[in-house]
Amino acid sequence: MHDALDVKVKEPVTFVIFGASGDLTRRKLMPALYTLFREGALANDFTIVGFARRDYEGAAFCELIGTALREYSRLPVEEESLTAFCSHLIYHRGDLSDPAAYSSLREKFEGDNALPANRLFYLSIDPGLIDPTVTQLSASGLITPPRETPWTRVVVEKPFGRDLKSAQALNQKLLAHLDETQIYRIDHYLGKETVQNILSFRFANTIFEPVFNRTHVDHIQITAAETVGMENNRGAFYDEYGALRDMVANHLFQLLCLVTMEPPDGLDARSIRNEKMKILGALKPAASTPEHPAGCFGQYAGDGEIKAFRKEDRVNPQSVTETFVALRMEINNWRWAGVPVYLRTGKCMAQKTTEIAIQFKAPAMQLFQHVACEGDICDLTGVKPNTLIFRIQPDEGIFLQVSAKRPSMQLVVESVDMDFSYSGRWTKDLPEAYERLLLDALRGDSTLFTRSDEVEAEWNVIEAILAEMAGRTPVPYAPGSWGPPEANSVHLSNDWKNE
Numbered sequence: 238m239h240d241a242l243d244v245k246v247k248e249p250v251t252f253v254i255f256g257a258s259g260d261l262t263r264r265k266l267m268p269a270l271y272t273l274f275r276e277g278a279l280a281n282d283f284t285i286v287g288f289a290r291r292d293y294e295g296a297a298f299c300e301l302i303g304t305a306l307r308e309y310s311r312l313p314v315e316e317e318s319l320t321a322f323c324s325h326l327i328y329h330r331g332d333l334s335d336p337a338a339y340s341s342l343r344e345k346f347e348g349d350n351a352l353p354a355n356r357l358f359y360l361s362i363d364p365g366l367i368d369p370t371v372t373q374l375s376a377s378g379l380i381t382p383p384r385e386t387p388w389t390r391v392v393v394e395k396p397f398g399r400d401l402k403s404a405q406a407l408n409q410k411l412l413a414h415l416d417e418t419q420i421y422r423i424d425h426y427l428g429k430e431t432v433q434n435i436l437s438f439r440f441a442n443t444i445f446e447p448v449f450n451r452t453h454v455d456h457i458q459i460t461a462a463e464t465v466g467m468e469n470n471r472g473a474f475y476d477e478y479g480a481l482r483d484m485v486a487n488h489l490f491q492l493l494c495l496v497t498m499e500p501p502d503g504l505d506a507r508s509i510r511n512e513k514m515k516i517l518g519a520l521k522p523a524a525s526t527p528e529h530p531a532g533c534f535g536q537y538a539g540d541g542e543i544k545a546f547r548k549e550d551r552v553n554p555q556s557v558t559e560t561f562v563a564l565r566m567e568i569n570n571w572r573w574a575g576v577p578v579y580l581r582t583g584k585c586m587a588q589k590t591t592e593i594a595i596q597f598k599a600p601a602m603q604l605f606q607h608v609a610c611e612g613d614i615c616d617l618t619g620v621k622p623n624t625l626i627f628r629i630q631p632d633e634g635i636f637l638q639v640s641a642k643r644p645s646m647q648l649v650v651e652s653v654d655m656d657f658s659y660s661g662r663w664t665k666d667l668p669e670a671y672e673r674l675l676l677d678a679l680r681g682d683s684t685l686f687t688r689s690d691e692v693e694a695e696w697n698v699i700e701a702i703l704a705e706m707a708g709r710t711p712v713p714y715a716p717g718s719w720g721p722p723e724a725n726s727v728h729l730s731n732d733w734k735n736e
């Protein structure tokens with residue numbers, strides 16, 4: 238078995254994918270399930286039921302999945318393994334609005350050749366279909382009682398609502414049919430190794446935790462930059478949501494929580510989520526001043542190789558949706574009061590990177606001079622402060638920038654990196670985020686999924702940001718840049734980390 242997948246689902250399970258012909262199923266869900274299967278992480282008695290409207294007669298569903306696996310699986314797809322995997326696949330054609338489709342699904346759990354009774358329903362469907370689907374599952378008797386065997390779990394994809402009101406309404410609707418312990422709201426960032434490593438790094442090493450506070454930290458920067466614009470036909474979805482709702486409301490807030498939360502009482506889901514909730518309750522946008530606004534929205538423009546956002550397919554040509562956002566946030570608690578937290582995310586940026594940089598304060602006294610070089614040009618400056626970086630993608634790892642004496646007759650120091658990269662330490666591939674999260678959902682571990690109160694608290698902060706940003710429209714920026722120059726004034730020292 239693969240080192241990184243060293244746990245196994247022991248119980249028989251039926252994994253029902255609503256939206257089985259969709260993009261997410263083909264690119265992420267099936268490749269993750271295939272890896273779990275190949276690595277022996279699933280019980281022998283498991284079945285995957287694909288549910289959608291399209292017609293896949295006979296072997297057609299296996300062919301669809303085989304094509305997807307050849308393109309997206311991180312493991313090789315030989316004929317023999319594909320045939321073995323397909324022997325666990327069933328296609329159930331149906332329309333989500335049709336009660337008969339659920340009755341016929343229910344019949345598959347009854348009788349002599351019944352499917353494994355534990356069931357995981359994965360809702361890989363349009364967010365507007367979540368409520369009617371769960372209502373129908375409940376009406377058809379497909380949801381078993383909470384905390385009993387056979388169990389029922391429901392995985393819900395993002396986006397979870399578009400604002401506080403819609404998230405609350407969705408929570409209420411789900412909780413009318415399911416217990417909180419049965420709902421798994423997925424945020425795939427939490428399945429990434431470095432993200433999980435944040436807590437180990439902070440709380441398993443005595444040297445870092447004592448300096449993770451306002452006395453020693455100057456500021457925190459969290460960046461999630463993508464080089465691509467609209468892909469996978471996502472224009473219409475993105476135009477409705479924008480960068481703030483698509484990225485900040487979930488991924489960036491979750492990273493922020495993990496890097497700033499207090500030590501949890503234990504590693505169980507409740508303890509960790511309780512601590513994250515405290516951060517979300519204390520988080521708010523910083524006060525704006527004319528010189529230093531608390532936020533900047535941008536939208537990629539351009540006529541070159543990359544089209545402007547407004548010219549993308551299924552995007553309103555007059556769209557004022559932000560494709561870039563930079564924010565200055567504050568955490569009003571004892572540990573972090575006065576420490577700015579900068580968040581930045583965008584499409585069509587200069588580099589693909591997701592990282593958290595914790596910049597410590599400069600030494601109290603400048604004893605040394607520091608060499609800072611850009612290409613061939615070097616300058617002598619004051620000593621650079623230490624920075625601790627959690628790189629989430631690409632090249633996952635943790636890096637500490639420290640000052641060290643440069644070999645020379647003069648006492649001049651230079652920044653050097655103390656590196657821990659996964660690829661340098663372990664030769665095997667890291668598990669994909671979906672592999673980890675599907676395995677957790679199958680095993681009933683909800684630690685890396687978002688609780689109802691967390692989602693609502695996230696939207697609460699987003700509403701405060703929108704109120705702070707009221708009336709500001711996105712500033713155009715060039716594709717391949719780090720966003721509009723105006724974003725620099727959000728940072729108190731104009732010192733965005735651009736790597």
Ligand SMILES: NC(=O)c1ccc[n+]([C@@H]2O[C@H](COP(=O)([O-])OP(=O)(O)OC[C@H]3O[C@@H](n4cnc5c(N)ncnc54)[C@H](OP(=O)(O)O)[C@@H]3O)[C@@H](O)[C@H]2O)c1
Nearest residue numbers: 256257258259260261289290291332333361362364394395
């Ligand atoms: N794709 C991504 O990268 C991504 C990333 C993060 C989150 N998500 C979320 O994941 C979910 C799925 O996204 P996606 O990109 O896979 O969407 P998609 O490609 O549009 O797929 C939608 C699926 O739903 C099925 N469907 C639609 N209406 C149906 C109905 N009335 N009855 C039965 N099946 C129906 C479609 O199949 P038929 O047309 O055959 O019925 C298709 O399989 C969305 O909530 C999205 O926000 C996606």
